[in-house]
Amino acid sequence: MVEESAAERNLAMEAVRVTEATALAASRFLGRGDEQAADQAAVDAMHHALRAIPIDGRIRIGEGAEKEAPKLFVGEKAGTGEGPRVEVSLLPLEGPTIVAKGEPNGLSVIAITSEGGFLDMPEVYMEKIAVGRALPPDIVGLDAEPAKNMRELAKAKGVEVSDLVVCILDRPRHAELIAKTREAGARIMLISDGDVSGVVATIWPDSGVDIYMGIGGAREGVLSAAAMACVGGQMQARLVVRNDDERMRAENCGITDLSRIYTVGDMASGDVTFATTGVTNGAMLQGVRRRHGAAFTHSLVMRSRTGTLHFIEAFHEFARLAGAGGQRT
Ligand code: VTB
Secondary structure: OOOOOOOOOOOHHHHHHHHHHHHHHHHOOOOOOOHHHHHHHHHHHHHHHHHOOOOEEEEEEOOOOOOOOOOOOOOOEEOOOOOOEEEEEEEEEEOHHHHHHOOOOOEEEEEEEEOOOEOOOOOOEEEEEEEOOOOOOOOOOOOOOHHHHHHHHHHHHOOOHHHOEEEEEOOHHHHHHHHHHHHHOOEEEEEOOOHHHHHHHOOOHHHOOOEEEEEEEHHHHHHHHHHHHHHOOEEEEEEEOOOHHHHHHHHHOOOOOOOOOEEHHHHEOOOOEEEEEEOOOOOOOOOOEEEOOEEEEEEEEEEOOOOOEEEEEEEEEHHHHHHOOOOOO
């Protein structure tokens, strides 16, 4: 039998089912002040939903090493085992604090690609810069001054620097970046958590975000790159390693050159499917809206093979879902 490749099977709906189930489960913990419970619910739901999809998959970016994470660990099998051989990167809940506080931009995220398509990444920080599609190559750079990046981007988009919106995680470590961005004359959207949403927002004109900059998680970087790979967005990233333990973590992933700048293609290549469902409202997606015994979800799914981007609005009736082998959400 000829093995089916990821490219021949459109996994978009399967991927969305996983993020929908995860978002539904996490949404029960909105504003309850319990990050751990929200995260655990998301991990459990994603683990359950992932088992049912027809892939012969392995987790590449997961919840941690096998000894650290009982579920969704790196190297764990994903899917039914029948279907294309693929690898999976996931963030069941981006991020737990968002949901615990009822803040915006909470997402459930998964990406699937052909074997060898995702870069191994340690759980360390990563410096990132990202812009959307249809822009000249290397229009912005990780090492360029914010003023230059803003000037070039504004020129390419045919707008003034003062029209641009830069999304940045609201952290003390970004004080200088924020100051320089303001000095350059651009506008800023500070977010409390969830930098995947910030990167993904750059691909959609209506999101109001033109560029993402700053230091967030490295795992989040690979998932963001997967999204950018689907639509031709640009991203540059570099690990931020602060101590020996983090250096070891990087080495364990085969990374010794810590100064290396990664592009989208370095982090996510092959036949990529990216799916995300809103847990809370955000720049691109509505959060889960719960009704009596049911809920609405809003998701985005895209594929690098075609560059197509689908928004999926769904209605879920819990009793019927449970009857069909889903989880009670
Ligand atoms: C980001 C963001 C995540 O962590 O990666 C951020 O995308 C970075 O870490 O949602 P710090 O919180 O330590 O600054 C999250 O906020 C989740 O932990």
